[in-house]
Amino acid sequence: MKKLILITAVTLSLASCGNNKKDKGTSSINIDGSSTVYPVTEAIAEEFRAVDPEVDVTIGVSGTGGGFKKFGRGETDISNASRPIKENEKAIAEQNDIDYLELEVAYDGLAVVVNPENDWVDCITVEQLKKLWEPGAQGNITRWNQINPEWPDEEIHLFGPGVASGTFDYFTEAVVGESGSSRGDYTASEDDNVLVQGVSGDKYGLGFFGLAYFEENSDKLRMVAVDGGEGCVEPSTQTVSDGSYAPLSRPLFVYVNSSSVKNNPKVVDFINFYLDEAPSLLKDVGYVPLTDAEYKEQKENFAAFVEKHQPKK
The missing domain is CATH 3.40.190.10 (Periplasmic binding protein-like II)
Structure with a gap:
């Protein structure tokens, strides 16, 4: 019996070590929200996975309102939205000390x-x-x-x-x-x-x-x-x-959690990639890009947001 317990313990220890190694090599980005914005974000994510396969980008579809509920509780890094955030949804985020940035990404x-x-x-x-x-x-x-x-x-x-x-x-x-x-x-x-x-x-x-x-x-x-x-x-x-x-x-949006920007550099990479690649990918999925000037403004807004929330060196 003692021998069986010892073998089990060793097996669990090895499995734990393997998982730890995987965790160190893989980052995750959790996204949820609008079914309308989903095809845009999924198209971007597919290209991003090819560039950085170590990042696990998961995208749920619970509707804009359902996505904001999760986002306001701090359960997601990014929220897809086909309308601006409502006052009651803002209040939930504030109650949970979540700061965020709204970014326009397309028209529909x-x-x-x-x-x-x-x-x-x-x-x-x-x-x-x-x-x-x-x-x-x-x-x-x-x-x-x-x-x-x-x-x-x-x-x-x-x-x-x-x-x-x-x-x-x-x-x-x-x-x-x-x-x-x-x-x-x-x-x-x-x-x-x-x-x-x-x-x-x-x-x-x-x-x-x-x-x-x-x-x-x-x-x-x-x-x-x-x-x-x-x-x-x-x-x-x-x-x-x-x-x-x-x-x-109407415009379509993504919302970015400040904690994710602060704690996960891959979220910053993903959003920058999103804003860079959206104009060329949107027509393939049936959406209308912003103008070059509008994308430039979104990139500037995001850069300022990252500067504000990332740790000072």
């Missing part, structure tokens, strides 16, 4: 989509979207011809991001006029792929999510132009960057 448009078999909607106005999605529509606006009498007398099936999503917050603010104000009787998911599957499988479906997800699934969906008061405009690189796709175009 929200795509309003229907099933390819839908042959009656080519353009929808912001007022029609409001009539469809405002809280008072719940249980009352349920058929296509209630939005436009020329559309079919068929039940409309709605798909959209869940309440933890920054896309939900942005859409409700831009369309309904108040962030978070929406009917609740629709199929909601933080996973945009679920929404794609829902609309693509339902002739009478309508949904909304980030433009990049439409472009990834354009063979399964049909995009609807939006009239914000200046005529029907479809989201594209051009209309998002020049602001003509209004009001459904």
